[in-house]
Amino acid sequence: MHGAEARSPWIARWAHLVPKGGEVLDVACGFGRHMRFFKDHGHPVVGVDRSPEAVAAVRELGEALEADIENGPWPFAGRQFAGVVVTNYLWRPLMPSIVASVAPGGVLLYETFAVGNETVGKPSRPDFLLQDGELLSACAKLRVVAYEHGFLDSPPRFVQRIAAVHPIKQAEPARYTL
Template identity: 70%
Template sequence: MHGSEPVSDWVRRWAPLVPAGGTVLDVACGSGRHLRWFAGRGHAVCGVDRNAEAIAALQPLGEAVCADIENGPWPFPGRRFDAVVVTNYLWRPLLPVLAESVAPGGVLLYETFAQGNETVGRPSRPDFLLRPGELLRAFACLRVVAYEDGFLEAPARFVQRLAAVHAPAEHEPGRYRL
């Protein structure tokens, strides 16, 4: 089942950027691997997915919303989160909404498939594969802390990964120290 795999190494690596105790939104969360992990780290969590069964199982952890975010309205209009996490999911019309959903001082952690993946497996349709530099362009309004675009093994896949912050009005020295 989608979401039963281990926590993304990318998410784990950049999770320290998430403000302590902050609210984390897991977009297209599936069975909630990241939602569960952040809840275990003391964060308030919110997940959204169109799979009602998966969402029902996540209710005890926090806010779990069943919604078709590709064919219906965004279920969190005007809300901002201390972290927005997206993995293995791409719906281009949603990218601006995701950027707007990151609170000042918050972080966006995004990892999904990129062009080239069609040579090694699924997804293979261009609709589901990022073009070169697409995440950088889509989230140019945020301060990029880290970005990767390339091939990963085990399992073989082409990905783009981005960690970006919505810099607060007053920069906190050292807050984003690597």
């Protein structure tokens, strides 16, 4: 059941980059593991998923929207968030909309499967696996704070993950530290 597992250590590690009290969007939120995490840390949360069961499960956490974001319009056009979280989800046509949803000073925290995963399990279709450097290219307009591409052993998987900030003029450099 997507979204019911423990929060991603990558998301937790870089969550401090989200401006205090800023609204966080969880794309393909599943059953809300990251919505709960950010709500517990004082952030208003918004989740979107195509599953009616998932949306019903997260409705009490904040704004919850049932939408087929792969076959319909991006439901957040013109709206920006202090944090945008995406885990274990890839739909390439949405990448520009996801990046555009990060407000100035906000952060994109993204982690999903990468090439090589087909050797250890699912997903294995190229449509669902990031190519080398693809996440970096998608975030070219953002300031990359951290990026990894490699193998994780528990459970076995190949991933790319990024923490990237939408730069603002005269931003405090200390905010982007480890």
